[in-house]
Amino acid sequence: MRILIGSFSHESNTFNPERTKLEDFDAAYGQDMEVLMTQGGRSALNGIAGVLQKHGVEFVFSAAARATPGGPVARAAYDSIKNRILEAASGPLDGICLHLHGSMTVEDLDDAEGDLLAALHAAAGPNVPIVCSLDMHAMVSAAMLRSAQAFVGYRTAPHIDAYETGRRAADLLLRSLQESFSLTTAAVALPLLVSGEQSETSKAPMKQLIPLLIQTDRQPSILASSYFMGFPWADVSISAASALVVTRDDRDLAERTAQGLAHVFWQHLEQFQFTTAAYPFPEALRQAQAVGSGPVCIADCGDNPGAGGSQNTVAPLEHLLAEGTTDVLFGAIADPQALAVCEQAGRGSDIQVELGRTSIAENSPGLKASGRVTHLGELGRTRAAVLRVQGVDIVISQRRTMMLDPQDLVQLGLDPASYRILVLKSGYLDPKYEAIAAAGMLALTPGYTNQRFSELHYERILRPMYPLDQDFVYRPSDYLIR
Template sequence: MRAPQGESREGEQLAYRVVIGSIMHETNSFSPVGTTFASFHTGRDDLVNGIEVIEDHRGTFTGLGGFIDVADAAGWDLIGTVSGHATPSGNVPAAAYDELKRRLIDRVGRAGDVDGVLLYLHGAMLAENAPDAEGDLCAAVREVVGGDVPIVVELDLHGNITEAMCRVVNAVYVYRTNPHIDAYERGIEAARCLQQMLDGALARPAVYISKPPMIPPTINMRTAEGPMRDLIERGIDWEAHPGIVTTAVFGGFAYADFDQVGAAMVVTATDPALGQRCADSLGRAAWEMREEFLKSIPTPEEALDQALAIISAGAERPVV
């Protein structure tokens, strides 16, 4: 890590140099739709590199947009690496994953000495040669920047989070809404956490995890009510304890088929014992309410009958 911001080196005021990047894919191992490197060139969110990462996402309500807004306000020297998002589909081929990883790591390495790293990832990307793709990416970034540079990650609550990833990052932020409408806000919080670390206002945290042996069905991970809402609120309550930086409740993504699939309770904390105690407490709570995640859903025929009944009763809005 370089000298703190504000200290001069030969009369020059130094800004924090922070790397940002994003590679996102929610992998459905059972999908008949294959994933290729071209899948990350969708026309809507093309794979971009370098300064384009910043230019294309400035002013957007995305995780990257949140990172960039904090960086702009703080006067950071922001360094774009790569950004590529692909529509959910099958396992990512090894060659495609290797090229995405190469682009990210190459840009991180070319950045030279940096003060921090912000990554906007999904959490459920599964590559043929890296089932825990996000853990592999974070470990590769850590190897390049070294152990003293803080890495903060923002993830989707459908991520399948592993101990391997938690060991190599300093903070994990997660969407708290499903449908997802808070990516920008969580990006803001993640970047502010990094800023506090760089300013010395926050002791360097670590990440703790509890993985209850359960794979919740995606159909019942709404956050307005139900078990996900309950777990998220329990986590927020823990954040009142000094030493707990943030809590992250992951329902997992059942269709990314590997041995670490499923729910995870992840805690960023400056107090190791408290951080693990919090994660374990949330893990026990998730296990105790496991049956609440089960939900009966109508057959297509039953759903049509229900919709027709609602329409017949005088529904004024579309029935979905």
């Protein structure tokens, strides 16, 4: 049996005007995917490969490409990776199993996954089933449903079940091939904007909703059910959460069950609140200072690179400096020019530098700061420096990088646990930060990942859309995606 495998993953924030380019992707093609996969740990693609390998399937390698969330993917980058996947589909295949994010937008294309799957379906032919694992923050489109047979979504946020989800996708494809049945999928849109910080799966209401999926999957003829949360910082026509059900060739059952799941989800609507205490930045700082021990982690979540923020807004830093706060780490600010100034001056030098930008308005100036370069080195996989300004250690990085692991700060020579307050360019805290934090909170800051959706200028999403619109009646039967 020959099955094409691959992954193409990007969460695209359409408010961020910076394009995600080909060099921003960690990508490998064909046989070279194997090297990338050995470093991939418990990725969805490794989950897919693990199941297929065990069943003696012959792999047709296509592409494995992922980039840090950011602005929409540049057309040339998208076409380049897409074409590599299509080339791999030109020979005889029994099936296709991919991991996709589900919220990728290309600069001139709202529904990248729909476009990719339609092209792949056309290239491979109508008898080659396609099954995909998707991130929980996927937007499911009609084009995706027309082109692929089945989708399986993560059930944890923060996402710790990527590997298992990949396994479930591969299992589904294999079973349908071995037992010769068709996979039939239906999905119902849920017109709401909800952020990951309002829908962590260890907290209500997701904590109640996820077990419902597990229960649903126990019903005869139902193979997989998922809730997808959509992606609120994609101002595109297909923006929505959804309930999706895969059955053993039973369209009516798939549609009915998806509508039932959508109905229950909508009943929990008002429970989608921040799952961590959330305040405007000045109040978050006051709250953090009131905590007796440290470090208190404040997520600067309006500028979260993990959801496509530019990671260079400095409004909270201005506030910290104006207040004369000490014993604080702030960062990382992705600013290659400021980093170059630090590197040229060298460790121990006193410098003046312009940092990041004070707002997301076009041509917004940076923050002028004077301080001492105390550390130079690496932060995860990017070069970085620490600039001490008054009592604030500012981490400056060359590239955008998610603040997921305090070990990255250790690598730079810092001791994250020794600060009273860590202000991190992050959304909900990664479990690794949670492990060292005396307390955690969200600061509702400005930026491309602003959590106060009413402050963003949406133009393309369909209306009504909760919570921008509140007075409307939701009927799942009106929202079947097809």
